[in-house]
Amino acid sequence: MTTYAALLRGINVGGSRKVPMADLRALMEGLGHDNVRTYLQSGQATFAGDHGDEDALAAELREAIEKRFGFVVDVIVRDHAYLKAVADACPFPAAELEAKQLHVTYFSAPVAEERFAEIDRAAFLPEEFRLGDRALYLYAPNGLGRSKLAEQLSKPRLNKGLIATSRNWNTVLKLVEMTDG
Structure with a gap:
């Protein structure tokens, strides 16, 4: 199982495009992700899964957010190895x-x-x-x-x-x- 971070762009900034973190966690769990955690209110979530395709994971989350909250949020998904390499x-x-x-x-x-x-x-x-x-x-x-x-x-x-x-x-x-x- 791989652990990923989902980076959401431009949510909960200036009182618009609100995505409560508890709702985001529930949404991601509903997509079948395990160990979902969020960090701060500005659009970071981590989760575990076996999917492997970061672009497909990002697209799935983007579509689910649009359906649930009514607006499009750009999403980037990266695994631990990538995040560590960048740091x-x-x-x-x-x-x-x-x-x-x-x-x-x-x-x-x-x-x-x-x-x-x-x-x-x-x-x-x-x-x-x-x-x-x-x-x-x-x-x-x-x-x-x-x-x-x-x-x-x-x-x-x-x-x-x-x-x-x-x-x-x-x-x-x-x-x-x-x-x-």
Whole structure:
């Protein structure tokens, strides 16, 4: 049995697109998933199953959420091995930084450097980003809310054709922990 994390994009933010975590857990259990747990209110759930196809799991959950709550939620599903590999591959000194300074954006598919070629990286220093395996690591020393680079990276044209959802470093590590075992 494999343990996965489901990353839901844009729920319970600003009072809209509400998905109560107890309802999400019940929905996922109703889909046949085991050991369903949620983390915070911002769209993380872990579960165990034998399915193996992350894209199919994400599509199944997206459809179930739309049917139950009446709106579409983008979902990315990743297994423990992937989540751990992303955390281990962090190109920034995570242990030396505050969690609010480091974020990972998970993508639904691989992303090439060329997608971000128009961004003048030097203009945003000391903020930086680096790409990984279907992930983007963002170092924002003053936090995400004040980050001009994060604003540029979230432009729709840069993420066209992808699902992209970001998590702070504490959440990245917590998802690794929750999917371990």
